[in-house]
Amino acid sequence: MATRDQLYAKFGITAEAAQLFETELGTLLLCARGLESGWHVIPDGESARDVLREVDRSTLGGLLSKLKRYVDFDENLSARFASALAARNRLNHGFYERHNFSIQTDEGRDEMLADLETLHGELFTAWQLAGAMTSMVSNIIVRERERGGPPT
Structure with missing residues (x-):
């Protein structure tokens, strides 16, 4: 039987995974914008700060949309990221409301924990x-910087 403390802890751990996904x-x-712009060859801190501000103002769905302009996702990866977006939205937008009074019973808390x-x-x-x-993009950036720029 799940306790409230276990439930709250799992909610926090799940929220952490959502935030780490968004940060990543x-x-x-x-990285993609920097690679495209050649910041690893000729640094441009001002442009990088502008992109970082854009990232910070974006929602998770917005980040995914912007990223698709620079990175080609296959159908499987696209589906996984869309599923993660839906999971994050289910978590942050009404998890407790949807479960309503379930927290009041042992069985209800077990269902919430399973969710x-x-x-x-x-x-x-x-x-x-x-x-x-x-990590893969970072490794590419490091290798290109060590070689002095993009491959010709």
Whole structure:
């Protein structure tokens, strides 16, 4: 039987995964824009700050839309990220309201915890995928910088 404390802790852990996913997408967008603009060859802090401000003002859905302009997602990855966006929205926009009075009973808390487990799984997987993509782009940037610029 799930306790309220366990439920609240799982909600927090799930919210953390959602924020890390969003942060990773923002970092990936910043990397992609920097690579496209050649900031690894000729630094442009002002433009990078402008992009960072744009990232910070964006919603998760907005970040995904902007990122698709620079990164080609296959159908599977697109579906996973869309599912993670839906999971984040279910978490942040009415999780407790949808479960209504479930928190009052042992069975209800167990159902809520199971829902959070599912949401966390989707968000954690999306964060890991986005993180792997960011690592790959970062490695490309480092290699190109070491070579003195983009390949000719």
